Amino acid sequence: MRFVDEAKIELVAGHGGDGCLSFRREKYIQYGGPNGGDGGDGGSIYLEAEADLNTLVDFRYKRLFRAKKGEHGKGAECTGKKGDDLIIKVPVGTVAFDLETEELLGDLTKAGQKVLVAKGGEHGLGNTHFKSSINRAPRRITKGTEGETRALRLELQVLADVGLLGLPNAGKSTFIRAVSAARPKVADYPFTTLHPNLGVVSIEVDRNFVIADIPGLIEGAAEGAGLGIRFLKHLSRTNLLLHIVDILPIDNTDPVENVIKITRELEKYNPELAARERWLVLNKVDLLPAEEQQQHAETIVNALNWQGRVFEISAISGQGCSELCYQIMQSMEDEESY
Known part of the structure; x- marks a missing residue:
């Protein structure tokens, strides 16, 4: 449909x-x-x-x-x-x-x-x-x-606990496929996601949350570039944003600059949404040798002066995905206990 x-x-x-x-x-x-x-x-x-x-x-x-x-x-x-x-x-x-x-x-x-x-x-x-x-x-x-x-x-406006944010081909759809039963389209070209996808992530019985994947943003989205910011409204109900970043982009762009570009577009669209809790998720770490993964991640985090939580994952292999989902569930339960 x-x-x-x-x-x-x-x-x-x-x-x-x-x-x-x-x-x-x-x-x-x-x-x-x-x-x-x-x-x-x-x-x-x-x-x-x-x-x-x-x-x-x-x-x-x-x-x-x-x-x-x-x-x-x-x-x-x-x-x-x-x-x-x-x-x-x-x-x-x-x-x-x-x-x-x-x-x-x-x-x-x-x-x-x-x-x-x-x-x-x-x-x-x-x-x-x-x-x-x-x-x-x-x-x-x-x-x-x-x-x-x-x-x-x-x-x-879709109802989800967690929203995925990032550039096209950052691995958002691959991540939601890895952690839920959702099956969004995945391909090696931009804008394979044309509309929001929802997935239910189950940690164990009676412990689950809903995650939303929206089409990727590019620089100039606030002015209508790419698919624009039309779908950002679907993140307005989420409590937590996961900013997924390709740690080693195939187009040789700078991951640090890529994060800054998306942050700017988010601020232009809605400063309140930009101020919401956002975790940095460095994806595709399996493309680097194991001994270089930590150092490469620290370089990006330090350059951004990132103050929030940071996770290193590989959505395609599943590395780090379970731990990330567990931490999301824990954070949600901690919020409810207050």
Whole structure:
């Protein structure tokens, strides 16, 4: 299925039904009073998070959604039927904004969570409501009000505990394949990852976390280079970032400069995200002789003046991956204990 993480839709809630103008007409009753019933309320529109969905692709083909109108009132004080509410299923992690005002209408982070996005119109009153001691035969009713009309911008932000960050071909997809059941595409050319991939990493029974792999960034991503920064929003919910770096790039670029480039793009996109806890993961250490791995890693760390945690791994051979995942799990459990 095609991955779509943004969509625009239009909503029209149901109009309320009009009140009824009616009088009793019964044999042997000379002066039948007013008996016009109220109209029914218009149907409202809700978004509901659905665990089985993982893309907004359906909204590329259907963009207009209408709820049912309320029925008009009837004689004999019969109230019109309320219009059925419309419930639109969206993936867990969907955020809804009013397209015109940019107001946040809802952030659906749990399956079954529901949010009202367009309220149905109010019902009109029948002439029964306007009977009084001085007006025994009122000919007054009220009409139902219109339902809300709204345009929404939907964004899907994947839910993950850990996010992977780095240049194309740094080994992010290979790493997530090594530690989880996720099977993103892996190849020896840039941008093999075209959309976010999620993997569940299990340390042992009841000890697991979710990791997200997004397409790689390049210098100038904030200005739209490469795949731009469109997918960085998928890291906004993560608690920890793993900055994966190719320790010996095949294009002979400098790993230190590569880290600095990505850090700059992250800061341009969102300083808050850039300030989040980030671990440096030096990948492909198996390309170096064992006696040179530690020295090469220390050179990179010292040049960066890196203050966070550092790990040396080989995603393709599995070296260091288990220890890294264990440390991630431990860090998450320590956070929860506070």
